Amino acid sequence: MYQPEFEAMGRSELEALQVERLKATLERVYAAVPLYKRKFDEAGIKPSDVTSLDDLPKLPFTVKDDLRAAYPYGMFAAPLRDIVRVHASSGTTGQITVVGYTRGDVDRWADLMARTLVCAGATPDDVIQVSYGYGLFTGGLGVHYGSERLGATTIPISGGNTKRQVQVLKDFGVTGLGATPSYALLIGETALEMGIDPKELPLRFGVFGAEPWSENMRRQIEEALGIVAIDIYGLSEVLGPGVASECIHKCGLHVNEDHFIVEVIDPKTLQPLPDGERGEVVFTTITKEGIPVIRYRTRDISRIVPGECACGRTFRRLERISGRTDDMLIIRGVNIFPSQIEQVLTGIPGVAPHYQVVLTKRGVMDHVEVHVEVAPEIAFDEVKALEALRRTVAQEIASALAISIDVKLVEPKSIQRSEGKAKRVLDLRNEGGTA
Amino acid sequence: MVEQVSVFLENTTGRLAELTRALGDAGINMRALMVADTTEFGVVRIICDTPRRAVKVLDDAGFGASLTEVLAVEVPDRPGGLADVLEALQADGINVEYAYCFVEPSGDAAIDILRVDEPDRAREALARAGIALVDASALYEAD
Numbered sequence: 001m002y003q004p005e006f007e008a009m010g011r012s013e014l015e016a017l018q019v020e021r022l023k024a025t026l027e028r029v030y031a032a033v034p035l036y037k038r039k040f041d042e043a044g045i046k047p048s049d050v051t052s053l054d055d056l057p058k059l060p061f062t063v064k065d066d067l068r069a070a071y072p073y074g075m076f077a078a079p080l081r082d083i084v085r086v087h088a089s090s091g092t093t094g095q096i097t098v099v100g101y102t103r104g105d106v107d108r109w110a111d112l113m114a115r116t117l118v119c120a121g122a123t124p125d126d127v128i129q130v131s132y133g134y135g136l137f138t139g140g141l142g143v144h145y146g147s148e149r150l151g152a153t154t155i156p157i158s159g160g161n162t163k164r165q166v167q168v169l170k171d172f173g174v175t176g177l178g179a180t181p182s183y184a185l186l187i188g189e190t191a192l193e194m195g196i197d198p199k200e201l202p203l204r205f206g207v208f209g210a211e212p213w214s215e216n217m218r219r220q221i222e223e224a225l226g227i228v229a230i231d232i233y234g235l236s237e238v239l240g241p242g243v244a245s246e247c248i249h250k251c252g253l254h255v256n257e258d259h260f261i262v263e264v265i266d267p268k269t270l271q272p273l274p275d276g277e278r279g280e281v282v283f284t285t286i287t288k289e290g291i292p293v294i295r296y297r298t299r300d301i302s303r304i305v306p307g308e309c310a311c312g313r314t315f316r317r318l319e320r321i322s323g324r325t326d327d328m329l330i331i332r333g334v335n336i337f338p339s340q341i342e343q344v345l346t347g348i349p350g351v352a353p354h355y356q357v358v359l360t361k362r363g364v365m366d367h368v369e370v371h372v373e374v375a376p377e378i379a380f381d382e383v384k385a386l387e388a389l390r391r392t393v394a395q396e397i398a399s400a401l402a403i404s405i406d407v408k409l410v411e412p413k414s415i416q417r418s419e420g421k422a423k424r425v426l427d428l429r430n431e432g433g434t435a
Numbered sequence: 436m437v438e439q440v441s442v443f444l445e446n447t448t449g450r451l452a453e454l455t456r457a458l459g460d461a462g463i464n465m466r467a468l469m470v471a472d473t474t475e476f477g478v479v480r481i482i483c484d485t486p487r488r489a490v491k492v493l494d495d496a497g498f499g500a501s502l503t504e505v506l507a508v509e510v511p512d513r514p515g516g517l518a519d520v521l522e523a524l525q526a527d528g529i530n531v532e533y534a535y536c537f538v539e540p541s542g543d544a545a546i547d548i549l550r551v552d553e554p555d556r557a558r559e560a561l562a563r564a565g566i567a568l569v570d571a572s573a574l575y576e577a578d
Contacts, residue, residue: 374443376494379501381441381550382532383471383478409476411445412499 002118002150003111006258007313014314018261019052021286026050026059029292032077035066036294056261057272061282061295067097067237076100078289088136089236089335096136099236100290106145108287112242112256113146119245119254120205120230122176124151129169131179131187132210133159133333138240139210143178146242152176159183166191170201177206180333181213181221181229185364188224199226207232209241211330211366212321214430218250220364231320237296238283244318252305252317259287262318263295264303267325275304280325281318299325329425331359331366334403338424341370344396350378350389354415359427366429368405370397376412437507437571438486439548442479443499446472454479457496463489466575467537467548480535482507482548484576506549506557507569512538517547523564524549529557546574 001007009017026047029036039060040046049055067075076083083100101109122128128147132139140158147154157168159179165187168174177184184206191198203225209232221229233253234241243260244253255262260283264273267280281300285292301324305317329336338357345353352373360367372393380386386409394407444450451470458465458481467482483489486502493500510516517536524531532550539546546569551557561568571577 374499376499377501379441379503380443380499381439381478381480381501381503383473384532386443386476386478387473409443411443411497413497414445 001311001313002115004312007115007254007315009258009314011314014257015053017258018286019050021258022053022056022261022284023047023050025284025286025288025292026294028289029077029294033075035070035075053261056263056284056295059284059295061270061297062293063297064097064237064299067099068095071095072098073100075293076291078102083290085141086136087138087141087236087240089138097237102289105288105290108259109142109239109242110145110149112239112259113142114150115146115256116207116232116242116245117143117146117150117152117176119247120176120207121228121248122147122150122152122205126150126175127153127155127173128176128178129155129157129165129172129174131157131159131165131177131183132241137210137333138234138236139178139180139333142234142241143207147176147178162186162190163194166194166196169198169203170196173202175202175204177203177225177227179206179208180210181208181217182211182332182365184208184221184229185217185224188221189364198224201226203227205230207241207245209233210333212323215320216430233318233321235298235300237293238285238298239288243283247309247311247313249310251309252319254309254311254313254315254317257315260285262304262316265297267301273303275316276306278303278319278322281321299328301325327425329357329359329427331368331403334401336401336403340400341397344400345372345393348389348393348396350375351393351409352376352412354413355424356415357425359425359429361429368403369408370394370405371408371410371415373412373415374409436504436554437482437548437569437574438577439503439505439550440481440483440486440489440493441501441503442481442493444470444477444479446475446477451477451479453496454493454498457492457498458483458489461488461492463492464575467535467546469535469548471533480533480548482537482574485578486575487578503550504554506551506554506561507571507574508547508549508561509544509567509569510536510547512543512545516545519564520547520549520561520566523560523566524551524557527556527560529553529560 030047043060082102084103085101088096088098130143134140205228218229230246232245234243244255263282264279273279281298283296300321302318352375354373356371358369465483469480471478490500530552534549536545536547
């Protein structure tokens with residue numbers, strides 16, 4: 001453990017700390033963020049009304065739309081001169097959400113990421129290659145600061161240029177890797193193509209997150225790279241990576257409960273669920289200064305794993321995220337809402353706004369194929385015109401979503417229509433689906 | 436002008452059979468059928484009786500069908516017959532998007548279907564070259 005005084009705290013002591021920090025956070029946001037003042041006033045609650053964790057359900061929720069509406073700095077609880085860093089997350093229909101960190105936030109984040117790395121077995125003697133993207137995305141810099149804080153040798157290679165990733169992995173004696181799980185597999189495959197067996201390298205652990213992955217994929221990564229693969233969890237609205245992490249027992253992700261209060265709610269009734277029941281994960285940050293969030297609805301579905309963990313950490317564990325309550329997809333680490341695709345299609349004559357997104361694995365990477373219906377009222381008698389249409393659709397979608405995709409034109413009215421919510425997405429990534 | 440039925444088809448097993456069955460069940464007789472295909476989809480072009488009804492029949496059966504106006508030319512069934520036609524168009528700089536032929540069982544001439552980018556100028560060019568256009572009524576039962 002990196003900070004056993006917190007990570008192995010007694011539960012009652014921890015809960016007292018949570019209440020104390022929660023109260024301070026509530027006072028802070030009520031005074032500094034107009035949105036919270038309005039929400040609290042509408043709910044008829046004052047920060048001083050909260051005296052125990054049992055009062056938490058009285059507080060209003062925060063949702064991603066709140067952050068969008070506050071673009072860029074509207075929900076910051078600290079003046080901009082105290083903000084030393086901003087990150088942003090890709091959002092739907094062009095609107096990104098911006099988060100800000102004070103010097104204290106960056107400092108605490110580094111501690112939390114050092115904890116995460118130690119969870120995976122890292123020590124100051126390790127050489128850690130950070131293959132998450134650096135930039136507005138929180139992954140790269142998050143792992144980077146944690147690795148430096150731990151005292152490990154940190155290689156800020158960022159994503160891309162996979163052959164060079166393999167060369168560095170081998171030549172620099174890398175022992176730990178941070179990447180999206182699909183990228184870790186691609187690095188492994190590329191190594192083999194280059195005649196390098198990753199199992200023979202000193203590499204021994206990896207921290208993987210930022211996209212959903214399965215136990216099956218964990219086994220693949222562990223076998224291909226000869227490492228221990230650890231699932232890590234975070235989202236920029238709450239912090240970035242460092243919110244929760246598996247330990248080497250791989251039996252759920254320990255939530256850093258001294259910094260975040262986790263709840264699981266029924267997404268329909270919005271009522272908190274007891275530990276063990278599956279629902280939507282909700283976080284309240286209790287040490288963030290730049291942009292604290294109160295009861296932030298993640299839309300991620302999970303449950304609290306009952307019981308204690310053999311590692312000695314007392315923090316409760318979240319089960320691996322099993323899905324979303326909205327239709328957001330995470331493809332190669334990029335957040336995609338199908339509605340973005342619909343918006344693009346409505347702007348292109350010749351196609352109907354009826355589509356289906358088919359997700360498969362091509363090799364180890366996510367592959368996206370969008371099936372689009374040609375418009376029935378347009379006369380198509382030339383292959384050339386159809387090919388041009390297909391290219392236009394592919395380019396427009398790729399440009400709006402910032403990921404490359406394939407487009408398949410399908411016959412009018414061939415995509416299944418259903419009552420209510422259309423089956424817009426066919427996700428075959430975890431079912432051995434290949435393209 | 437002649438009306439051609441154009442249908443966008445996915446490359447899936449049995450789809451062309453379904454299309455022709457739909458026309459057959461409606462009692463529509465085809466004079467010519469031509470498929471242009473890619474790995475993923477095809478375009479089927481059909482000259483048939485009652486083309487407007489054919490489009491409706493196909494739409495009702497779940498196909499994406501439409502009418503395309505094309506030129507039909509009678510070409511003597513001898514070597515170089517089609518070349519004469521295409522050269523007449525090329526001389527006027529008229530682009531042929533696609534072409535296909537079928538032979539009339541009764542006569543000694545082939546019918547050539549031409550899709551051109553400028554139909555009016557194409558007609559003039561062919562007239563000047565002494566090449567006769569075939570009227571729709573000579574090919575199929577119009578509607």
